[in-house]
Amino acid sequence: MGSLTSPSSSTSPAAENFPRSSPVSVTLTTEITAPRHEIYAIFSYKQHADDVNVSCVMGCYDLSQNTWSHECFVPGIGENHILKGFAMVSVGTSIYIIGGSVHKRVKGGENSTATLIDQSVGVRSLVLRYDVVTKEWFTCAPLMTPRYNFACSVCDNKIYVAGGQSTLEFAMGVSSAEVYDVLVNEWTQLPCMTTVRYKCVGVTYQRKFHVIGGFTSSGNNMPFMDRCSAEVYDVEKGKWDHVNGMWQLDIPPNQIVVIDDNLISSGDCLNVWKGQIETYDRNLNLWYPLEGSRKRDLLSFSCPSFGNGNNGNEGRNIESRERICLTMAPIGTYLYFLAGYRVAGDQSSCCTMSLVHRFDTSATNNQWETFEPTQIDGERELCSHCCVVQLP
Numbered sequence: 001m002g003s004l005t006s007p008s009s010s011t012s013p014a015a016e017n018f019p020r021s022s023p024v025s026v027t028l029t030t031e032i033t034a035p036r037h038e039i040y041a042i043f044s045y046k047q048h049a050d051d052v053n054v055s056c057v058m059g060c061y062d063l064s065q066n067t068w069s070h071e072c073f074v075p076g077i078g079e080n081h082i083l084k085g086f087a088m089v090s091v092g093t094s095i096y097i098i099g100g101s102v103h104k105r106v107k108g109g110e111n112s113t114a115t116l117i118d119q120s121v122g123v124r125s126l127v128l129r130y131d132v133v134t135k136e137w138f139t140c141a142p143l144m145t146p147r148y149n150f151a152c153s154v155c156d157n158k159i160y161v162a163g164g165q166s167t168l169e170f171a172m173g174v175s176s177a178e179v180y181d182v183l184v185n186e187w188t189q190l191p192c193m194t195t196v197r198y199k200c201v202g203v204t205y206q207r208k209f210h211v212i213g214g215f216t217s218s219g220n221n222m223p224f225m226d227r228c229s230a231e232v233y234d235v236e237k238g239k240w241d242h243v244n245g246m247w248q249l250d251i252p253p254n255q256i257v258v259i260d261d262n263l264i265s266s267g268d269c270l271n272v273w274k275g276q277i278e279t280y281d282r283n284l285n286l287w288y289p290l291e292g293s294r295k296r297d298l299l300s301f302s303c304p305s306f307g308n309g310n311n312g313n314e315g316r317n318i319e320s321r322e323r324i325c326l327t328m329a330p331i332g333t334y335l336y337f338l339a340g341y342r343v344a345g346d347q348s349s350c351c352t353m354s355l356v357h358r359f360d361t362s363a364t365n366n367q368w369e370t371f372e373p374t375q376i377d378g379e380r381e382l383c384s385h386c387c388v389v390q391l392p
Contacts, residue, residue: 085148151202173198325382
């Protein structure tokens with residue numbers, strides 16, 4: 001396993017080009033208790049609204065301080081290139097960045113106000129490991145099959161991947177699967193799934209690797225049946241089982257996590273927040289809303305100060321915000337929803353407002369809590385879902 005030096009390894013987390021978030025005055029009522037967790041996510045970042053220069057950066061959310069900081073740049077991503085469709089998982093205090101497709105961000109026209117567009121460059125088999133304690137990057141054994149938009153999850157400290165797309169042109173998806181042993185730095189081929197899937201979601205549930213939903217190709221005369229189904233890999237028996245109707249929608253899920261041995265979802269690829277949290281009843285093979293989880297919009301919060309001139313945001317009101325990211329992180333019995341909003345400024349300035357909500361799955365009332373909004377100069381757009389690291 002080779003070591004890498006991140007381009008920002010000599011730059012502190014509070015570097016001027018990606019500062020720590022600055023708080024907006026809203027009361028934070030709940031304290032975070034031990035053990036200590038941090039949430040990591042990768043963003044495409046640009047400093048100014050009209051900036052054509054973008055970077056692929058890793059941000060860290062500190063629950064105890066309710067602040068975002070710039071952890072580092074992601075190595076191996078060229079200038080004005082971003083990474084999409086990759087997997088980001090944690091094992092111990094290491095974060096693994098697996099596969100994905102590389103895109104170059106260019107202007108869609110010759111004039112200075114032309115919209116930026118993403119041009120596909122290639123598909124990666126590269127696997128990187130980031131140690132959150134030593135702040136070092138390492139290259140790992142590459143994927144046996146380059147892929148993006150695939151399912152990924154960790155079971156017994158091994159990383160399982162399945163499905164996805166392996167080419168940019170005529171990308172119909174793949175059914176192949178493989179597992180990575182973090183101790184020996186080695187990928188091993190697994191049996192193929194019965195169905196080709198991509199844009200599917202991976203989650204470990206009852207010690208089995210579940211690949212849920214996604215776009216499919218199996219020759220079935222009723223393809224929506226496959227898109228509503230799941231493939232379940234039994235790690236002990238080494239075989240796949242097909243579960244009909246486990247997702248119920250023919251639109252791929254956005255994200256599925258596990259809390260207290262329950263599957264949790266909050267939306268799909270078209271509607272990442274459906275207004276409530278849903279949990280899966282394995283006996284009935286149905287999803288149903290969690291009581292008390294209904295919330296009309298994750299932007300609805302009491303924060304008049306954000307538009308009243310604080311922090312140089314005169315004239316910026318709730319209508320000027322556009323949600324550009326939403327991801328959820330399970331910690332204990334809590335679900336953290338991390339949202340980011342693009343806040344309009346003048347022609348050259350832009351900033352991102354971060355807002356974190358927490359839902360207590362063990363409570364019977366007042367389950368929702370909204371933390372203090374924070375503002376970050378520049379624009380951050382989520383590249384993939386977050387992962388949680390428990391610090392020693």
